[in-house]
Amino acid sequence: MGIEISEIHDASEVSESCTDHKTSEYMADAAVLLKTQDGPWGVVVEVQRNDRLHDKQYTWPLYLATLRARHECPATLLVIAPQPAVARACAATIETGHPGYDLTPLVLRPEHVPVMTDPDAIAADPAMGVLSAMFHAGPDDTLDAVVQGHDKIAEADRLTARRYYDWVSALLPEAARKTLREKMKTASRWYSEDAQAWIAEGIAEGKAQGKAEGKAEILLQILRSRGIDITEEQQQRISECRNLEQIEAWVDRALTATSADELFD
Numbered sequence: 184m185g186i187e188i189s190e191i192h193d194a195s196e197v198s199e200s201c202t203d204h205k206t207s208e209y210m211a212d213a214a215v216l217l218k219t220q221d222g223p224w225g226v227v228v229e230v231q232r233n234d235r236l237h238d239k240q241y242t243w244p245l246y247l248a249t250l251r252a253r254h255e256c257p258a259t260l261l262v263i264a265p266q267p268a269v270a271r272a273c274a275a276t277i278e279t280g281h282p283g284y285d286l287t288p289l290v291l292r293p294e295h296v297p298v299m300t301d302p303d304a305i306a307a308d309p310a311m312g313v314l315s316a317m318f319h320a321g322p323d324d325t326l327d328a329v330v331q332g333h334d335k336i337a338e339a340d341r342l343t344a345r346r347y348y349d350w351v352s353a354l355l356p357e358a359a360r361k362t363l364r365e366k367m368k369t370a371s372r373w374y375s376e377d378a379q380a381w382i383a384e385g386i387a388e389g390k391a392q393g394k395a396e397g398k399a400e401i402l403l404q405i406l407r408s409r410g411i412d413i414t415e416e417q418q419q420r421i422s423e424c425r426n427l428e429q430i431e432a433w434v435d436r437a438l439t440a441t442s443a444d445e446l447f448d
Contacts, residue, residue, distance in 0.1 A: 186282065211246045214226070223254055223256040224256055227259070228263065229246075231269055232266065232269065244277060246260070261289050261290075263291045299311065299332075300327075301328065302335050305335070305336075309343060309347045316354065317355070320355050321359060326359065326366055330363070333367070395430055396422075398427065403422070406437055411442060412443065413443045417447070433446055
């Protein structure tokens with residue numbers, strides 16, 4: 184059938200089960216389900232800052248297949264790679280071994296993202312402003328635009344402004360992050376000790392939310408592996424829960440429960 188394999192010295196049978204009962208946790212950076220006119224479309228999003236990609240050639244196809252099977256829809260892998268050399272490495276085709284079943288990641292590169300130096304444009308599209316800062320931060324005019332754009336967003340919605348600053352701070356390289364922080368202290372009328380407090384609070388909330396999402400996925404895996412059926416409403420209840428203590432209590436019950444009713448009772 185046209186497959187070239189080097190000389191075979193031995194063959195051994197392995198488990199035919201495709202269900203992973205181990206506690207290994209495989210988590211992409213983000214997963215988004217788009218609702219289109221033709222039905223749902225899944226997107227796995229990975230942010231890659233270095234060229235250490237050995238594990239990715241196995242986990243990226245896994246993320247994609249899992250999202251596709253879970254929602255029974257097409258799925259796409261999008262890798263965000265701010266460094267040109269890393270972007271080129273990420274775009275290499277991952278050979279799975281099966282003819283016609285190789286994966287070539289879609290890579291968001293610096294040339295795909297505009298350089299935004301207009302504060303009004305950033306205020307109109309904060310998400311693109313975050314990407315612009317991530318890919319192009321460095322020159323003073325870019326960071327000045329980040330500060331001014333933040334203040335314009337804050338005039339209309341301080342919560343969105345906080346999220347915007349949180350994301351920019353998280354995604355910038357260390358040197359640019361320090362420069363931005365100094366600029367915020369001197370140039371932003373919204374940046375104060377109080378502002379720093381609610382920025383730190385927002386970061387803590389984000390970390391707690393991430394832990395809750397991870398625990399929720401583990402809980403769903405436990406239920407699936409134990410053959411406990413749950414309704415779509417119950418699955419949504421688990422997936423959307425952000426109370427870490429509640430999810431941990433459900434995980435403990437899931438280890439012995441024989442039905443979903445026992446889990447939620």
